[in-house]
Amino acid sequence: MSWALIFSEDKKLVPDLITASKRINIDDTRVVLIDQSVDEEYAKGLGKYGAKKVYVYEGPELEKVSSRQYAEILIELIKESNPEIILIGGTLIGNEVASIVGASFDSPIAVEVLDMGFKEGEFYVKRAIYGGKLVQDLKLIGERKIIVISPGAYEAEEIGGGEAQIEKKTIPQFGEEIKVVEKKMVTGEGKPIEEADIVIGAGRGIKNKEDLKMIYELAELLGAAVGCTRPLSADYGWFDDWIGVSGKRIRPKLYLAIGISGSVQHMSGVRASKLIIAINKDGEAPILEEADYLFVADLYKLVPEIINVLKSS
Amino acid sequence: MSNIIVFFKYTYDPDEVRIDSKTRQPVFEGVNKKINEFDKNALEEAVRLKGILGGKIIAVTFSDDPEAKKGALDALSRGADEAYVIKDESAGYGDPNITAHVLSSFVKNMIGDFKIILGGSVSVDSSTGLVPHKTAKYLGIPSVSYVIKIIEISDEKAIVMRRIGPTVETIEVKLPAFIGVEMEINEPRIPKLSDILKAKKKPIHEVPINQFGLSKDQIEHIRKQVPISMVAPELKRKRIKIAEKPVDEMAKEFVETLKKEGIL
Numbered sequence: 001m002s003w004a005l006i007f008s009e010d011k012k013l014v015p016d017l018i019t020a021s022k023r024i025n026i027d028d029t030r031v032v033l034i035d036q037s038v039d040e041e042y043a044k045g046l047g048k049y050g051a052k053k054v055y056v057y058e059g060p061e062l063e064k065v066s067s068r069q070y071a072e073i074l075i076e077l078i079k080e081s082n083p084e085i086i087l088i089g090g091t092l093i094g095n096e097v098a099s100i101v102g103a104s105f106d107s108p109i110a111v112e113v114l115d116m117g118f119k120e121g122e123f124y125v126k127r128a129i130y131g132g133k134l135v136q137d138l139k140l141i142g143e144r145k146i147i148v149i150s151p152g153a154y155e156a157e158e159i160g161g162g163e164a165q166i167e168k169k170t171i172p173q174f175g176e177e178i179k180v181v182e183k184k185m186v187t188g189e190g191k192p193i194e195e196a197d198i199v200i201g202a203g204r205g206i207k208n209k210e211d212l213k214m215i216y217e218l219a220e221l222l223g224a225a226v227g228c229t230r231p232l233s234a235d236y237g238w239f240d241d242w243i244g245v246s247g248k249r250i251r252p253k254l255y256l257a258i259g260i261s262g263s264v265q266h267m268s269g270v271r272a273s274k275l276i277i278a279i280n281k282d283g284e285a286p287i288l289e290e291a292d293y294l295f296v297a298d299l300y301k302l303v304p305e306i307i308n309v310l311k312s313s
Numbered sequence: 314m315s316n317i318i319v320f321f322k323y324t325y326d327p328d329e330v331r332i333d334s335k336t337r338q339p340v341f342e343g344v345n346k347k348i349n350e351f352d353k354n355a356l357e358e359a360v361r362l363k364g365i366l367g368g369k370i371i372a373v374t375f376s377d378d379p380e381a382k383k384g385a386l387d388a389l390s391r392g393a394d395e396a397y398v399i400k401d402e403s404a405g406y407g408d409p410n411i412t413a414h415v416l417s418s419f420v421k422n423m424i425g426d427f428k429i430i431l432g433g434s435v436s437v438d439s440s441t442g443l444v445p446h447k448t449a450k451y452l453g454i455p456s457v458s459y460v461i462k463i464i465e466i467s468d469e470k471a472i473v474m475r476r477i478g479p480t481v482e483t484i485e486v487k488l489p490a491f492i493g494v495e496m497e498i499n500e501p502r503i504p505k506l507s508d509i510l511k512a513k514k515k516p517i518h519e520v521p522i523n524q525f526g527l528s529k530d531q532i533e534h535i536r537k538q539v540p541i542s543m544v545a546p547e548l549k550r551k552r553i554k555i556a557e558k559p560v561d562e563m564a565k566e567f568v569e570t571l572k573k574e575g576i577l
Binding site: 066068091092093095096098099100102103104106107108109110111112124129130131132133134135136137138139140141142176177178179180181182183184185186192194198222230234241245246248253254263264265268275276277283288289290291292293294295296297298301302305306308309310313 | 327328330332339350351409410413434435437438439440441442443445446447449450451455456457458459472476477478479480481482483484485486487490495496497500535536537538539540541542543544545546548550551552553554555556557560561563564565566567568570571574576577
């Protein structure tokens with residue numbers, strides 16, 4: 001019987017992954033949850049999306065773990081339970097876990113997967129490459145396929161299943177080669193952009209650091225978080241981090257790109273946004289291809305004007 | 314003294330790849346290849362580590378491109394001491410499993426002694442991020458990607474920092490290891506003319522895979538994926554352009570748009 005194992009350290013992605021497994025007609029979907037403490041109600045509740053069983057690994061020793069340790073747990077669980085397919089949430093950690101687990105079993109792996117399915121006994125995936133500019137169709141060869149699902153590719157759907165069965169597991173002894181010495185959250189200015197419903201991205205159209213004031217003012221009026229493209233962080237040092245393939249990846253309800261031309265590496269970090277609006281003085285900027293609305297204007301004139309309209313309404 | 318190995322990929326710049334509007338196919342003609350951006354950071358970091366650890370910097374690429382030597386020359390002008398171009402048409406399959414097998418066999422048989430392998434966490438084109446971990450696994454060494462800083466390095470271990478979303482991790486890893494780096498780790502140099510002239514005197518070795526014991530049959534056997542097609546997706550974006558209007562009108566329209574879309 002075909003069964004799938006699901007893992008994401010980002011709990012928000014787990015229901016999406018369960019739904020993804022149902023779309024390829026997996027009848028037995030099991031989830032593994034690894035955390036310092038796991039909410040049992042949440043775990044049982046995964047049944048409503050169609051999960052049959054949830055393996056729970058919990059304990060204080062899971063405070064300082066990262067991809068390597070998650071992978072070691074998965075490798076042991078896969079060895080003893082032998083899933084046919086493994087679905088992993090497409091975060092940076094997820095990608096790395098997939099690689100380590102995949103190397104251990106010599107599995108075929110596909111990352112950034114947007115769609116997948118069996119056809120005449122073969123397994124095919126559609127995956128994003130070139131930062132999502134292109135989509136590649138691939139046939140995967142071999143057993144224990146590991147599929148890393150791009151966030152946003154599948155949306156969770158409740159199918160009215162009963163409670164999932166919980167199986168508590170013992171945490172294995174971790175290897176000594178890689179140890180997490182410290183793990184801490186960086187709290188930047190304002191809301192973390194990964195959690196905000198509205199994100200404003202600042203690009204190179206913004207000439208001076210002082211000019212960010214109007215961006216923050218607009219952000220406050222919209223209840224938005226502010227991020228930037230790579231040069232504003234790496235070259236100018238105005239921000240700690242940027243949005244893009246090597247930076248943060250976001251999927252807010254609205255991404256408002258101000259003074260951003262739309263390079264592939266940046267757009268791959270924002271492509272999953274529900275709505276993209278851009279403000280750019282170049283009406284031919286590449287971002288138009290990927291925006292819902294492009295306001296062609298000088299941001300130095302339009303942004304203050306928008307602030308006025310918002311204030312007066 | 315142990316060597317520092319840098320893996321690099323010689324590939325297209327995704328920003329330069331055009332999409333044919335009729336066929337939705339990528340157009341690669343006329344697009345220059347270059348060293349994967351992340352790998353430039355790996356080369357720069359290798360130069361820094363060489364100052365601490367000593368040894369030679371050996372740059373290695375696996376390619377089916379007859380022009381790959383150009384990439385090797387660029388790597389040499391960025392501070393590598395010698396370069397290897399592993400040539401085989403299977404590089405064109407883009408299968409990370411094959412790449413990892415080839416690179417690990419090469420290192421085992423042709424290099425032997427090394428302290429660290431550096432490479433980009435991902436490549437700008439296929440961006441699977443699988444190669445560091447698979448190669449490390451076949452070599453029996455640990456691997457860490459997304460590294461933004463190598464804080465400390467000694468003979469036995471390295472302490473590295475990485476950024477995963479809002480979390481910063483400090484990780485201790487035993488050496489030898491494969492470290493995948495991010496663009497934040499440093500600012501790659503722009504080679505000067507004198508660097509390029511120096512590079513031309515450094516050795517570039519072109520090696521076929523059978524030189525380190527791999528055969529075509531073996532490659533076919535370890536293949537895990539077959540590319541079927543590649544197209545630009547039809548984007549579902551509305552692509553509405555608002556232009557040539559007075560700013561005050563445009564500002565109102567902007568706010569109206571947010572209301573219409575249920576944002577405000």
